[in-house]
Amino acid sequence: MTIESSSEPQSFQKFEHDGWESVSAGYEQHFTRLTLQAVQATLDAAKIEHGMRVLDVCTGPGMLAAAAVERGARVVALDFSTNVIAIARQNVPGAEFREGDAQALPFKENSFDAVVCGFGIIHVPNPALALAEIRRVLQPGAHAAVSVWQAPNPTNGFGLLYGAIKAHGNLDVPLPRGPDFFQFSDEEKLTRAMQEKDFRETKIRTVEQTWELDDALGVLNGIMEGAVRARGLLQAQTEAAYRAISEAVRAGMSPYATSDGSYRVPMPALVGAGRK
Numbered sequence: 157m158t159i160e161s162s163s164e165p166q167s168f169q170k171f172e173h174d175g176w177e178s179v180s181a182g183y184e185q186h187f188t189r190l191t192l193q194a195v196q197a198t199l200d201a202a203k204i205e206h207g208m209r210v211l212d213v214c215t216g217p218g219m220l221a222a223a224a225v226e227r228g229a230r231v232v233a234l235d236f237s238t239n240v241i242a243i244a245r246q247n248v249p250g251a252e253f254r255e256g257d258a259q260a261l262p263f264k265e266n267s268f269d270a271v272v273c274g275f276g277i278i279h280v281p282n283p284a285l286a287l288a289e290i291r292r293v294l295q296p297g298a299h300a301a302v303s304v305w306q307a308p309n310p311t312n313g314f315g316l317l318y319g320a321i322k323a324h325g326n327l328d329v330p331l332p333r334g335p336d337f338f339q340f341s342d343e344e345k346l347t348r349a350m351q352e353k354d355f356r357e358t359k360i361r362t363v364e365q366t367w368e369l370d371d372a373l374g375v376l377n378g379i380m381e382g383a384v385r386a387r388g389l390l391q392a393q394t395e396a397a398y399r400a401i402s403e404a405v406r407a408g409m410s411p412y413a414t415s416d417g418s419y420r421v422p423m424p425a426l427v428g429a430g431r432k
C-alpha cells in the first residue's frame with residue numbers, strides 16, 4: 157500500500173484549518189459524545205499508565221488528553237486550531253497545550269512514552285508524514301495508537317450519508333483535494349499503513365461507537381455543524397440535491413429508531429496500535 161496524500165497540500169491544509177476554526181464548538185457539541193467511546197480503547201492500545209509522558213496529536217476538545225491525565229500521565233496535547241485549543245484548555249486544565257501541525261511535531265525525537273491521535277490522520281494532507289512524526293517522537297519500544305472511522309457500509313452512519321449523496325447528489329465537487337478519507341478504514345488497510353511507517357507488533361481493534369440522536373436529521377445536522385470534509389461536500393451540493401439527500405437520510409434512519417423516538421446510529425471506529 158502507498159499511503160495517499162493530497163495533490164494540493166497547501167489549499168487542502170487551509171481548507172481543513174479554516175474549517176476546524178469555524179466548527180470547533182460544533183464538533184464538541186455533536187461528536188464528543190461519539191468519539192469519547194473510543195477513548196479508553198485508544199489509551200489501552202497505547203499502553204498508557206500512571207507517570208508516562210504522553211502526546212495527544214489532533215487533540216480536538218481534549219477527550220484523550222483528559223482520560224490520560226486521569227490515568228496519572230503527564231500529557232501534552234497538540235492541535236493546529238487556535239479555537240480548538242482554547243476549548244481543550246478549558247476542558248483539561250491538567251494538560252499542557254501546543255498549537256502546531258501534526259506533520260511537523262514541535263518535539264525532539266524519543267520525547268514521549270506513548271502517543272495517541274484520535275480521528276486525526278484522516279485530516280492531514282500527508283498522513284504518512286503524520287505517522288512518521290508520531291513514530292519519531294516516541295521512545296524506542298513505546299506504543300502509538302491512532303483511530304479512524306470504519307468505511308461507509310449499509311449498517312453505519314457514514315454509509316447512510318455517503319449513500320444518500322451518491323444517489324441524490326455529487327461526490328465529486330470542487331473542493332481542495334484531500335487524501336481518501338477512508339483509506340485506513342478497514343483492519344487490513346490500517347495495519348498495512350502502520351507497518352509501512354515502521355510500526356511493529358501492530359494490532360487493530362474495531363470499537364462499536366453509537367451516535368445517539370434526538371431526531372432523524374441528527375446525522376446531517378451534526379455534520380453541518382461539527383465536521384469539515386463531509387460538511388464541505390454537503391455545502392457544495394445544489395439546493396435541490398441537498399433537499400433530496402436530507403430526505404434520503406431521514407428515510408434511511410428508520411432502522412435506527414428507538415421506542416422513545418430517538419435514534420441510535422452505529423458509527424464504528426478502528427483503533428490501530430503499533431510499537432516503535
Ligand SMILES: C[S@@+](CC[C@H](N)C(=O)[O-])C[C@H]1O[C@@H](n2cnc3c(N)ncnc32)[C@H](O)[C@@H]1O
Pocket residue numbers: 172176187188191192213214215216217218219220234235236237240256257258259273274275276279280281
Ligand atoms: C476529528 S477531530 C478529532 C478530535 C479528537 N482527537 C477526537 O478523538 O474526537 C480532528 C482534530 O484534528 C485537528 N487537526 C486537523 N489537521 C491537523 C493538523 N495538520 N495538525 C494538527 N491538528 C490538526 C483539528 O483541528 C481537529 O481538532
